[in-house]
Amino acid sequence: MTSLWRHQDFLKLWAGQTVSQFGSLVGQIALLLVAAITLDASPLEVSVLRVAQHVPALLLGLYAGVWVDRLRRRPILIWSDAWRALLLASIPLAASLGLLRVEQLWLVALLVGGLGTLFEVAYRSYLPSLVAKEQLLEGNAKLQATSSIAEVAGFGVAGALVQTLTAPVTLLVDAGSFVVSAVSVALIRRREPPPTAAADADDAWREIRIGLRYVLGDPVLRALAGARATGDFFVGGVWASVLVLFILRELGVEPWLMTAIFAIGGVSSFVGALFVERVVARFGIGRSLIGATLVYRLTPFFVPLAAGPFWLVVVWLTANQCSDAAWLVHDVGETSLVQSAVPDRLLGRVNACFRVLSQAAILGGTLVGGVLAEVVGLRATMLLGATGGLSAVVWLVFSPLRAAAPGSSG
Numbered sequence: 526m527t528s529l530w531r532h533q534d535f536l537k538l539w540a541g542q543t544v545s546q547f548g549s550l551v552g553q554i555a556l557l558l559v560a561a562i563t564l565d566a567s568p569l570e571v572s573v574l575r576v577a578q579h580v581p582a583l584l585l586g587l588y589a590g591v592w593v594d595r596l597r598r599r600p601i602l603i604w605s606d607a608w609r610a611l612l613l614a615s616i617p618l619a620a621s622l623g624l625l626r627v628e629q630l631w632l633v634a635l636l637v638g639g640l641g642t643l644f645e646v647a648y649r650s651y652l653p654s655l656v657a658k659e660q661l662l663e664g665n666a667k668l669q670a671t672s673s674i675a676e677v678a679g680f681g682v683a684g685a686l687v688q689t690l691t692a693p694v695t696l697l698v699d700a701g702s703f704v705v706s707a708v709s710v711a712l713i714r715r716r717e718p719p720p721t722a723a724a725d726a727d728d729a730w731r732e733i734r735i736g737l738r739y740v741l742g743d744p745v746l747r748a749l750a751g752a753r754a755t756g757d758f759f760v761g762g763v764w765a766s767v768l769v770l771f772i773l774r775e776l777g778v779e780p781w782l783m784t785a786i787f788a789i790g791g792v793s794s795f796v797g798a799l800f801v802e803r804v805v806a807r808f809g810i811g812r813s814l815i816g817a818t819l820v821y822r823l824t825p826f827f828v829p830l831a832a833g834p835f836w837l838v839v840v841w842l843t844a845n846q847c848s849d850a851a852w853l854v855h856d857v858g859e860t861s862l863v864q865s866a867v868p869d870r871l872l873g874r875v876n877a878c879f880r881v882l883s884q885a886a887i888l889g890g891t892l893v894g895g896v897l898a899e900v901v902g903l904r905a906t907m908l909l910g911a912t913g914g915l916s917a918v919v920w921l922v923f924s925p926l927r928a929a930a931p932g933s934s935g
Contacts, residue, residue: 529663534713535656539667541709542648545606547675547682548702551695552613553578554683558692559616560630570627577631581638582884589646590877591732594870598651599710599717605644606707609637613700620693646880650872653864654717661861662802669857670798673791673849720870736874739867746867746875748924749859752818753879754886756917760825761883762890763897764910768828771903776831776838786842790849797850801857810858811927817854818921822914824848829907 529535560566560574593601612633619625656664686695740746772778778786805813824845831841867875890910897906 529656529660529667532656532660534715535664537709537712538652538655539671541706542668543671543675544709545702545706546672547678548699548705550675551683551686552699552702555687555692555695555699556616556630556634558687559620559625559696560627562687563620563692564625564627564630566627566630574627574630574634577634578638579884579888581635582642582880583888585639585642586646586877586881586884587733587736587874588729588877589643590736590874591729592643593647593650593873593877594732595720597717597720598647598654598873599713601647602644602651602710603707605640605647606703606710609640609644610700610703610707612637612640613696613703616696617693625693642880646873646877649860649864649876650869651717653869653872655713655715658865661864662805662857665857665860665864666798666801669853670795673794673798673853675791718869733874736871736878739871740875740878744925746863748920748926749814749863750879750882752917752920754882755920756818756822756914757883757886758890758893759910759913759916760822760890761887762892762910763894763913764825764828764890764907765887766891766894767898767903767906770898771828771907772842775903776842777835778838778842782839783842786839786846789843790846793847793849794853797853798857800850801854804854805858809927810862814855814858814862814926815918815921817851817858819918820851821848821855822911822917824851825907825911825914829904829911 529539556578557571557574560571564570566574616625616629616633619629652664653661683695686698740750769783772783801813804817808816824847827841827845831838863875863879864872894906894910897909901909
């Protein structure tokens, strides 16, 4: 099998996404700082901004899957990038003219979030038409590896850019990264096959239901979806909702040290990307997913159990971040399994189902975590979240994942 290092079209996609991932991390931080520093927004206004960033995934996610299955995916990627670049560039333009208001930030966040949802679903559905089925694992591993590097660099660079250029101007970095991404995808020469899904504009809900039934009807996809829902609800929502407060207030860790420890997660993810192909080759896709899920659903206990001398607290927090390597093995394995097994005509809707399910679970878990923290305290909330997160492993263990991939029925 030819390595993707010699696949010119994949290298174009990879290069564009590397730049875009870095720019997006910088942009996410800069957008919040525009609200907090440039506009001196209230806590409520900042909360509305954060909601505007996440709501589109819930409202548009399933419809995005229908559109991705009806249309060619490469033009969706290009135009999603182009419009996000223009929207973000409008913020420094308005700031330079003295016209910037928090309402513009809300609108831009909402539209950029919607386009991002469309891009993400199309992106995960496009790769199988670009590379061979047996190259999907390698391709996803490479894409995730550079995403991990961008995570490490993005946190530090964003602060320096805002300090040097101001927050609104820093958004031009994100806008420029979307331009690079759009151009890189436009330069891909491989012809994308025409869509095979029906294009009945009057019955989008019927197409959505077909996608949902396919996920629920396949035992492996159902197990993956159940594991994601419960894991994201308890750990991504309940546990993560109080993570920063617990580290800062209960453990007494300074903000600079906390972000430095978080950056270790990016390094750990990069290591996972280097070894994911070997892990899958050694243990198989099913056992790799189960083992990786067990590891990264156990390590959240390290944070609420952290105690003792300060150096030991730092060790526990660092150990938790090191589990990101296992998370990456699971994410790459799951993505590759879905891409290789789900029929192309349904791939957009299946990917959309997983994305909407994840966002809904995180949002619900975040709300529950906030209430629990008020009732039982931060440490107890994190312990409850970590305990609930183990249910994700149960979904996978009691499934045919170790021996079977998703079927072709539906």
